Amino acid sequence: MPKVLSSMAFAILGAAGAHAAEAPPPPATLGRTLFVDRCAKCHDADASRKLPGGRSLVERLATKPDLRAALQGRIKDLPEEQQKAIVSYVGSLVEKLPGSGDRTR
C-alpha cells in the first residue's frame, strides 16, 4: 500500500513539474509593476475597468492601429525602458482579449 501511495505522489508531482516547465515566463513583469503603480487605481491591474462610454482601456486600445502611440501621451515622461515595458505589458493584455490579433511589436 505505501508503495502505491508513493507512486501516486510521484505521478502527481511529475505532472505538476511538467506543467511548470511548459508555463510561459511571467509576462512583462516590469511593465506590470509600473502599470499597477501608476495606472491601476483608475484602470485596474489588467486595464479592464469600464471607462466613460462603457468600454475598458484594454478594449479601447484594441481598436487602435498603434498601441505605442495610443499610450504615448500617458507615459512620455518615463524613461524609455519603462515606456517599452508598459507598452509590452498592455500589449499582452490586448492580445488576451477575445478576437484581437497580435498587436505587440
Ligand code: HEC
Ligand atoms: C486618475 C485616474 C487615471 C489614472 C491614474 C490613469 N488613467 Fe488613463 N484614463 C482615465 C480615464 C477616466 C480615461 C477615460 C477618459 C475618456 O473618457 O476619454 C483614461 C483614458 C486613458 C487612455 C485613452 C484611451 C483612448 O480611448 O484613447 C489611455 C491610453 C490611458 N488612459 C492610459 C493610461 C495609462 C498608461 C496610465 C498609467 C501610466 C493611466 N492611463 C492612468 C483615468 C486614469
